[in-house]
Amino acid sequence: MPAKRPSSPAYPARPATRQLCRVGEEYRRDFEELRGDGIRAAILNRTVIQCAAASAAICVLNRYLPVSLLLGWTVLLATTLICILKLERGLEANRRRRVPRLFRPYIIASGLNVCTWSTLVWMVAEVGNLELQVQLWAVSAFLIAASGMLLPGSPSFSILLAGTLSALHIATFLASGQFGMGATAIAFALLSAAGIVQSGRRYRTAKRALAVLQENEEVVSLLLREFEDSDADWLWEIDTTRRVRSASRRFAYALAREPQEAEGQYFLALLAGEGKNPVAVHASLIDLAERLNRRESFSDLLVQVTIGDTPRWWELSGTPKTDEYGRFAGFRGVGSDVTAARLSSEKIAYLARYDTLTGLPNRLMLTEVLGKALEQARERGTTCAFLMIDLDRFKTVNDTLGHQVGDQLLAHVSERLRGQMIENQTCCRLGGDEFAVVIDNVGDAADVAITAQRIIDELSQPYGIEPHMLFVGASVGSALGPRDGANGETLMRSADLALYRAKDAGGNAHFTYEPSLHAVAEERRQLEAALRTALQANEFELEYQPVVDAQHERIVGLEALLRWNNAQHGLVSPSKFVPVAEDTRLVIPIGEWVLRKACLEAIRWPDAVRIAVNVSGEQLLDPNFSAVIVRALSDSGLTPQRLEIEVTESIFLRDANLARTALEEIMALGCTVALDDFGTGYSSLGYLRELHFSTIKVDRSFVQGAAVGNSECLAIIRAVVAMANSLGISTTAEGVETIAELDVARSLGCNKIQGFYFGYPMPASDALELFDSRLSSTG
Structure with missing residues (x-):
């Protein structure tokens, strides 16, 4: 069975900006589908960027801020960074199993990291040193630019970082009257945002293209591997003399031979089997030979072949081939062994017409047999008969001893019924404890009565089902066709009415159909x-x-x-x-x-x-x-x-x-x-x-x-x-x-x-x- 094609990521080729900035469930899906194998690189890049920016900030601020304050800030920054890194590793380890509980802490930790960087801007604003503000803005610009370039899989974090730090620096510059620096900071913020968005788009587009490429490669690989590894199908080729050419390994395996043994052998002789009597060749093989002789294409032709001494069923398709001059050069085609399917279909056909418990024909086959008997009776001007049989006291056996004993009893009953049948009689099981007999070309009603009484006497004999000795009787209702019914359904109804009368009489008896029985049915109507x-x-x-x-x-x-x-x-x-x-x-x-x-x-x-x-x-x-x-x-x-x-x-x-x-x-x-x-x-x-x-x-x-x-x-x-x-x-x-x-x-x-x-x-x-x-x- 071909492998199911995995669904492509549901993202547009050029994602909108709002898709790059989303969070929650959509961000989790984005993280799983797009970041994928890039999580490890993001962990390394984030660590390097944050450490470098933090080192630069400490070098700039150590002359203006107390060491204890910088130390506390460093510890806080390191804490948020470690939390982010741990959560990203957890997301990497569990992304295939989808763990939603990890994403909210990840978003919170990212927000705290941005807030930690924002406190530096606020502390420098309190110092009031313009040169220090510019230097810190340069560090922030490095952090924003590096994050935008090296963390394209996290555009939400980069935009949040750029927006927050840029807004604080702009406010600081404008509050201190440095309008030129404020304008510069605004321009940088806009350019950074545009760069982050563009980088995120490119990253997403590249990841989606890679996913589609990998998916297509996987599908092709699966199809090729499935075809190579499967023994269900093979290629065959014959020349104008019907000799096998270019025998493939799988075709030879199907023939139970080596490829060199099959090469050059007559195709039909291989299929017929060694020493096969031509008279005994299956009709399907003759049909194949005629199609090859007529040089016509064929498809899904079912052929019975003989491999060794074992009959098999093959399904063959073939097309005539021609050389470069358009002349007939033989046949090529494909084949498969469908023996298992054929046997299964035959078993299904058998089960459709025979009862699995007793092996007797079932109601479906009974309808066919009865219809045929009625048709022949009309054509020959003779009579057929239908007997409906119901076991007496069978329900008591089922209720007291269980269904297993009841099933064994039904099997014994069917064997006795089968033993009572002669050439023109067919017995069937209707279901439950009901059986039927169709008699073709019956002499008269007396013959039917003799047959019914013989069945009653035989079925009334004791049954030895260890450790029980069981006694059941049989009630029989009969009808003659086409007198009592022109079709099978009517004849069965007439026999059923006669059976009701036998049951009402106490059972273990035979009654024939009488028109008066319809009066009882009419009363019920x-x-x-x-x-x-x-x-x-x-x-x-x-x-x-x-x-x-x-x-x-x-x-x-x-x-x-x-x-x-x-x-x-x-x-x-x-x-x-x-x-x-x-x-x-x-x-x-x-x-x-x-x-x-x-x-x-x-x-x-x-x-x-x-x-x-x-x-x-x-x-x-x-x-x-x-x-x-x-x-x-x-x-x-x-x-x-x-x-x-x-x-x-x-x-x-x-x-x-x-x-x-x-x-x-x-x-x-x-x-x-x-x-x-x-x-x-x-x-x-x-x-x-x-x-x-x-x-x-x-x-x-x-x-x-x-x-x-x-x-x-x-x-x-x-x-x-x-x-x-x-x-x-x-x-x-x-x-x-x-x-x-x-x-x-x-x-x-x-x-x-x-x-x-x-x-x-x-x-x-x-x-x-x-x-x-x-x-x-x-x-």
């Missing part, structure tokens, strides 16, 4: 359409189910449950319309209505009673969900501590980090969060530690199992309660319907109880009356 207008039609209502304290049996909260009564469909079960709402994201506005309605109702209850609202993953992961809660609380006046948000473990499956962030925002508002149906899905033990859930709700299946003495259910509830107690989390037993279930939940340590035993879901008016009943009076 109508349900979705009705759901979109349900909010505006005020068809939703909330019912509330009590949650009581396990020990004192007083109401500590109510859970809001959504009900939908539609004019066309009647009372629709939540198990039917909630999945539709989630799939269409209608659950977001519906959930907002539920939150607002529940909070408005809960404000009428006693302060100690909480309202619990179920929230789906779609709501929780919506960016505006926190704002929805804030509005519901604000509009109702309900305190955040009385609102409990209930979520299920499945929220961590989609985007665990986003779900955790959303829950943390809810908790930051002061609301509590309950984990519903714990233990029936995704195991979120890690998030129990990281997030401060207020409640874990034990699923009703465990409670009912424990009531009849199921040891596994008893062990699970004990473990959940113990874990919750150690984390400071309350536990609620769901689905308590009998006194036996209440007793076992209470004996196992559950803090709260919810179920039909204490009350069915009821309208808001009935819920309000509960607080005058026995349950509330016990509190």
